[in-house]
Amino acid sequence: MSGLAEATQRAQHGRPLRQVPGVPDDPSELPVELTVPQRHDLIDLWCRLMTDVYVHHEQKRSLYGYDPVRALLALRRQIPYLGSAEFLRELTFTINRLRDQHTQLYLMGRDPRRALYVAALPFLVEGFGEHRTPTYVVTKVSDTIEDDGFVPGVRVTTWNALPFARAVDLYAETLTGGRLDARRARALETLTQRPLAFLPQPDELWVDVGYRDASTVDGPDRTIRFEWRAIEPSTALTASDTVELRTRRAVDATSEAARRARKLLFQPALWQQEVAEHARVARSSAWLPTAFADAISARRLRTSQGTVGYLRLWTFDVNHSGRYLDEVDRVLRAMPRKGLIIDLRANPGGVIEVAERLLQLFTTEVVQPVRFALRATPAVAALADADGNGADLADWAASVRTAMDLGEEHSQHLTISDPERCNGRPVAYRGPVVVVVDPTTFSSGDIFAAGIADHGIGQIVSVGEGTGGGGANVWTHDDIEYAYHVAGLPLPARPAGIGYSLSVRRIARSGTASGLAIEDVGVSGEEHYTMTEDDVLHGNADLVEFCARLLAAS
Known part of the structure; x- marks a missing residue:
C-alpha cells in the first residue's frame, strides 16, 4: 500500500478526541476560560453588533418575540453568579435563539490546531418517511467498525438510553433554523460529525447506540458503544480562500466542514484523490470525471422514462468562479437532453457569484441576481463611507443615509454579483430541469434554488418544507473588525479564542418573486417528496x- 493510502487510513481513523490540542479532558470544561472583565467585553461586543450591524434584528424580534439586546443585558446581570463555562453556554444559547445559522458564537480555543478537527463517530444516520415523524436508519458506516451487525439499514432506536427521535430533537433545540424540520436536519447533519471550529465538543465521553435489524422489527435491540474520535478532513484544493471573496459569501461553515468529514469517513478513496491531485476525478466508473470533484458529481441514469442526467452540486464554496462555470458547462453538454435532475441537498452554500453565474447556462432570459440590503444605522453609514470598505459597501452608502433620514430599517437592495457576469454565456443545457432541495440546502444554495424558480428554469422538488432559509451575506469576526478599524469606529474587545459570524446583508429575491425574503422562510417547491427507505439506502x-x-411530463 502506498504511503498516501496509509496516510488516508490514518486520517480516516483519526485520534482519540482527548488527544486533540486544546480539547479539555473534562467535557464539562470549555476550551476558553474568560475573566470577569472579558465576559463584560463579550456582552458589550454582541450588544454593539446587534444594534449596529445585525441585519435581521427587527425581523427576529417580530417573528420570535425575542429581543436579543435585552436578553444580553439580562445575562450581564448574571455574570457574578456564573463561571466562565456557564456564562459561555448561556451566551451561546442567547445567540442561537435568533435561529440564524449565519450568526453564531464560536468557541475556537486558544490553540489554533483544535479548529482543524471534527469530532466524529464512524457512521451516519438519516431519516425517511414523513418528515415530521421520520424513521431513522444507519445509512453509512466507516470500515473502522468491527461489529458485523452494525451495517447500513439497521434502525437506530436509542442514543445513550434516550429514544433516538427524542435525542435528535433535544440536540436540535441547541442549534439554529427557522423551522423545526430545518433544525432537525441540521441536528442529523452534525450529530455524528461535529466540527470543533464551530460547535462545542460533545458532552459524552462515549455514546451507546441501540439498534435493531430491519428484518426483525419486533426483535430485541442490540447496543454498540462508540468513543468519540477526532479526524482532520482538511479543505478541498478548490475551496474558497482568497481575501476578495471573504465578504461575498453566503455559506453555513459548520455544514461545509461536516460535509468534508463525511467524505473522509465514507469515501476515503475519493477524498485521497482530491487532496492529492488537480486532475479530473470521478467518484467511480459510473460517474463523469470533473476538475471540481469536491463540488460537482454527474452521471447519466436509466429510469422508466428513459435516460436522464443527474448533477449533484455539493457546494458553491470554490475559488475560481470562471473555471467552475467552465467545468459545469462542459458537464452539462454531456448530459442527456431528455431531462436533468440537479440535486442541491446538503449544499451549504459558498461564494454568491458562483451560484448566480450558473443560472445563465440554463436560460436565454436575462438573469437578475438577488439583491442585498444593509441595516440603516449610523454605524453602518460610517462603515459604508469609509474608504477602506469601498469595495464592499460603497454602493450602499447613499441609500443607507437616505433610509436613516426616512426612518426606514434597511438600505436599498443592490446586487453583490455583477449582472454582466451573470449573463452573456451560451446556454449549455436546453432540456427540462428539476431541482431537488431540502432543509440542508442553505445560503447560496437557497440563492441558486430561488434563481431556478424565479427565472422559470425548472421545477423545485422539496424534501421537507423547503430549503434551509439562509437569507444573508455572512461576515466573520475578522471582516467585521477590519471594517470597524478602517472606519475609525471603536469595537469592544474580542477575547482570544472566541470567534463569531454575523448576518450583514439580507437577501431579497429577484425575478418573479422580486422582493421576497429568504431568511427563515427558504424556497419551497411546487412538488413535495417524501424520502423512502430505498432512497436513503440505495x-x-x-x-x-x-x-x-x-x-x-414537462
Whole structure:
C-alpha cells in the first residue's frame, strides 16, 4: 500500500478526541476560560453588533418575540453568579435563539490546531418517511467498525438510553433554523460529525447506540458503544480562500466542514484523490470525471422514462468562479437532453457569484441576481463611507443615509454579483430541469434554488418544507473588525479564542418573486417528496424515478 493510502487510513481513523490540542479532558470544561472583565467585553461586543450591524434584528424580534439586546443585558446581570463555562453556554444559547445559522458564537480555543478537527463517530444516520415523524436508519458506516451487525439499514432506536427521535430533537433545540424540520436536519447533519471550529465538543465521553435489524422489527435491540474520535478532513484544493471573496459569501461553515468529514469517513478513496491531485476525478466508473470533484458529481441514469442526467452540486464554496462555470458547462453538454435532475441537498452554500453565474447556462432570459440590503444605522453609514470598505459597501452608502433620514430599517437592495457576469454565456443545457432541495440546502444554495424558480428554469422538488432559509451575506469576526478599524469606529474587545459570524446583508429575491425574503422562510417547491427507505439506502432510487416522471411530463 502506498504511503498516501496509509496516510488516508490514518486520517480516516483519526485520534482519540482527548488527544486533540486544546480539547479539555473534562467535557464539562470549555476550551476558553474568560475573566470577569472579558465576559463584560463579550456582552458589550454582541450588544454593539446587534444594534449596529445585525441585519435581521427587527425581523427576529417580530417573528420570535425575542429581543436579543435585552436578553444580553439580562445575562450581564448574571455574570457574578456564573463561571466562565456557564456564562459561555448561556451566551451561546442567547445567540442561537435568533435561529440564524449565519450568526453564531464560536468557541475556537486558544490553540489554533483544535479548529482543524471534527469530532466524529464512524457512521451516519438519516431519516425517511414523513418528515415530521421520520424513521431513522444507519445509512453509512466507516470500515473502522468491527461489529458485523452494525451495517447500513439497521434502525437506530436509542442514543445513550434516550429514544433516538427524542435525542435528535433535544440536540436540535441547541442549534439554529427557522423551522423545526430545518433544525432537525441540521441536528442529523452534525450529530455524528461535529466540527470543533464551530460547535462545542460533545458532552459524552462515549455514546451507546441501540439498534435493531430491519428484518426483525419486533426483535430485541442490540447496543454498540462508540468513543468519540477526532479526524482532520482538511479543505478541498478548490475551496474558497482568497481575501476578495471573504465578504461575498453566503455559506453555513459548520455544514461545509461536516460535509468534508463525511467524505473522509465514507469515501476515503475519493477524498485521497482530491487532496492529492488537480486532475479530473470521478467518484467511480459510473460517474463523469470533473476538475471540481469536491463540488460537482454527474452521471447519466436509466429510469422508466428513459435516460436522464443527474448533477449533484455539493457546494458553491470554490475559488475560481470562471473555471467552475467552465467545468459545469462542459458537464452539462454531456448530459442527456431528455431531462436533468440537479440535486442541491446538503449544499451549504459558498461564494454568491458562483451560484448566480450558473443560472445563465440554463436560460436565454436575462438573469437578475438577488439583491442585498444593509441595516440603516449610523454605524453602518460610517462603515459604508469609509474608504477602506469601498469595495464592499460603497454602493450602499447613499441609500443607507437616505433610509436613516426616512426612518426606514434597511438600505436599498443592490446586487453583490455583477449582472454582466451573470449573463452573456451560451446556454449549455436546453432540456427540462428539476431541482431537488431540502432543509440542508442553505445560503447560496437557497440563492441558486430561488434563481431556478424565479427565472422559470425548472421545477423545485422539496424534501421537507423547503430549503434551509439562509437569507444573508455572512461576515466573520475578522471582516467585521477590519471594517470597524478602517472606519475609525471603536469595537469592544474580542477575547482570544472566541470567534463569531454575523448576518450583514439580507437577501431579497429577484425575478418573479422580486422582493421576497429568504431568511427563515427558504424556497419551497411546487412538488413535495417524501424520502423512502430505498432512497436513503440505495442511491435515491425512488426519488430519481419521481423526478424522471416530472421531467417526462414537462
